[in-house]
Amino acid sequence: MSTPSILPSAPAALQPGRARMGERFAAVRAHSLQLASPLSAEDQCVQSMPDASPTKWHLAHTSWFFEAVVLGPHAPGHEPFDPAYAHLFNSYYESLGPRHPRPQRGLLTRPGLDEVHAYRAYVDAAVQSFIAGADAAAWAAAGPLLELGLQHEQQHQELIATDILHAFSCHPQLPAWQPQDAPALRLASTTPPLRWLPHPGATVEVGHAGEGFAFDNETPRHPVLLHPFELADRLVTCGEYLRFVEEGGYTRPTLWLSDGWAAVQAQGWTAPACWLAPGDPRAPAADWQVFGPQGVRPLDPAAPVTQLSFYEAAAYAEWAGARLPTEFEWEAMWNAPGITQMTGHAWQWTRSSYDPYPGFRPLAGAVGEYNGKFMVGQLVLRGGSVFTPPGHARRTYRNFFPPAARWQCSGLRLARRCA
Numbered sequence: 001m002s003t004p005s006i007l008p009s010a011p012a013a014l015q016p017g018r019a020r021m022g023e024r025f026a027a028v029r030a031h032s033l034q035l036a037s038p039l040s041a042e043d044q045c046v047q048s049m050p051d052a053s054p055t056k057w058h059l060a061h062t063s064w065f066f067e068a069v070v071l072g073p074h075a076p077g078h079e080p081f082d083p084a085y086a087h088l089f090n091s092y093y094e095s096l097g098p099r100h101p102r103p104q105r106g107l108l109t110r111p112g113l114d115e116v117h118a119y120r121a122y123v124d125a126a127v128q129s130f131i132a133g134a135d136a137a138a139w140a141a142a143g144p145l146l147e148l149g150l151q152h153e154q155q156h157q158e159l160i161a162t163d164i165l166h167a168f169s170c171h172p173q174l175p176a177w178q179p180q181d182a183p184a185l186r187l188a189s190t191t192p193p194l195r196w197l198p199h200p201g202a203t204v205e206v207g208h209a210g211e212g213f214a215f216d217n218e219t220p221r222h223p224v225l226l227h228p229f230e231l232a233d234r235l236v237t238c239g240e241y242l243r244f245v246e247e248g249g250y251t252r253p254t255l256w257l258s259d260g261w262a263a264v265q266a267q268g269w270t271a272p273a274c275w276l277a278p279g280d281p282r283a284p285a286a287d288w289q290v291f292g293p294q295g296v297r298p299l300d301p302a303a304p305v306t307q308l309s310f311y312e313a314a315a316y317a318e319w320a321g322a323r324l325p326t327e328f329e330w331e332a333m334w335n336a337p338g339i340t341q342m343t344g345h346a347w348q349w350t351r352s353s354y355d356p357y358p359g360f361r362p363l364a365g366a367v368g369e370y371n372g373k374f375m376v377g378q379l380v381l382r383g384g385s386v387f388t389p390p391g392h393a394r395r396t397y398r399n400f401f402p403p404a405a406r407w408q409c410s411g412l413r414l415a416r417r418c419a
């Protein structure tokens with residue numbers, strides 16, 4: 001796909017800011033296609049479970065979002081690429097009409113991948129024309145929505161990665177998604193011995209305020225009381241988690257929350273989702289292995305453990321004589337001296353329910369459905385993973401998933417009361 005250029009008719013007084021948006025838009029959109037480029041058309045159509053979506057659906061849905069939120073309401077005369085796509089590629093926006101059921105996205109063999117690529121190119125050109133030519137009122141109204149669309153696409157870029165990994169984990173040959181020489185997607189393996197970093201306790205301000213983008217769920221900024229605690233300076237490693245596995249962690253109900261133990265028994269969990277026990281017939285080996293973007297590799301004991309549910313993270317913390325941090329403890333320690341691996345490695349389960357902050361108000365209009373209506377039955381994860389696009393996450397960012405979800409790049413960092 002060619003990259004649309006900024007049209008020369010952009011109003012001179014607005015051009016620098018709009019030019020930056022145009023370049024950023026092109027870069028984010030291109031990155032989605034780059035992530036999908038190692039995948040065949042068949043790979044991109046598969047849906048391995050109701051919670052995951054096909055790559056092709058992600059590519060189309062993110063384009064639909066720009067049509068539904070930016071172009072349709074704010075670009076006069078915009079004609080949708082195909083009016084039927086609203087039904088196929090609306091995700092969960094009740095206010096934007098009926099939609100295809102989520103668990104059946106893998107049945108969407110039509111439109112084909114080439115048509116979805118054409119859809120993306122059509123939306124790209126329309127958005128670039130809008131950026132260059134919108135009048136001041138339209139730009140003022142839609143500029144923040146355009147930024148939301150880019151942040152939304154970056155979230156789906158991470159889902160492209162985790163969803164295809166889950167799909168490939170179901171394939172008997174456990175194929176690689178990325179080439180072997182893709183170092184950016186490998187977890188760090190230089191983990192030093194764990195150190196505990198103290199916090200004296202205080203009333204601290206949490207949440208987003210000031211410059212830069214933030215989702216509505218990060219606001220309003222507000223004070224919270226923290227009691228004295230200690231936070232681990234790094235993530236729990238595969239080597240540490242292997243001890244938990246080998247010492248019977250998955251067979252001791254007293255370590256688990258009731259719902260977690262029920263999940264262990266119902267799902268037959270014996271190790272993290274991406275781990276292969278010695279002798280696993282899919283890739284026989286004498287030692288533990290881990291399936292990831294580059295296929296099956298030997299377990300790296302110094303790399304952060306990932307693909308954990310909240311239940312597994314909480315059970316490990318119990319076994320280790322510690323606990324999970326609250327999201328506010330985590331946020332308060334973001335830049336503490338000596339802290340490492342806060343972002344760019346693995347999302348970190350917290351002990352905090354995904355609740356609205358005091359005074360929370362969803363965004364106006366359809367995008368009010370973006371975050372607020374999911375604030376029940378989920379736990380907050382903080383940080384950011386190897387699959388999170390650079391620059392997307394931040395100190396106040398709140399990711400969230402149900403406690404049994406374990407196909408994300410999710411690990412843990414320990415906390416405890418001050419010794």
Ligand SMILES: [Fe+2]
Nearest residue numbers: 061091152156
């Ligand atoms: Fe979405």
